[in-house]
Amino acid sequence: HLAASLGSWQASAGLLSHGADAAAANGAGATPLEDALEFGHEELAQLLLAAPRADAGLSPVEHAFDLRCAASVDAGALTAARADELTDSLAALGSDEAREVRMLELLGELDACGEEEEESEAEGDESEESESESESEQEVG
Secondary structure: OHHHHHOOHHHHHHHHHOOOOOOOOOOOOOOHHHHHHHOOOHHHHHHHHHOOOOOOOOOHHHHHHHHHHHHHHHHOOOOHHHHHHHHHHHHOOOOHHHHHHHHHHHHHHHHHHHHHHHHHHHHHHHHHHHHHHHHHHHHHO
16 A cells, blocks of 8 residues: 555565555545556556456456445445436446446545535535634623
């Protein structure tokens, strides 16, 4: 994860050549692929995409997509029915490459939804604090 976050292609390639799992999730559920993409290391992301998977034949993108969908459903940002629709629509795409490109697009959309929710929650918290301050000022006045 550190090599992917820092964009160290050489370290990542060395780890992969010695059997590191490119799709191993960290404590937050993120994969090295997600770490590389988060910090803008697209070339490294390509290396991670090409790495073999240790489990169930899933590519790192498929694994990241599955994890993100599950997290989005748990957070209430995505319904289980919509997650199933997305998975079915991906299965209908012909090539593995086309599926992975679409999954990356959807991951971006899911990330954007999560960020909007966090912003909304933060604005709601600020609004509540502002109302509390107004009430306190009225009590004092």
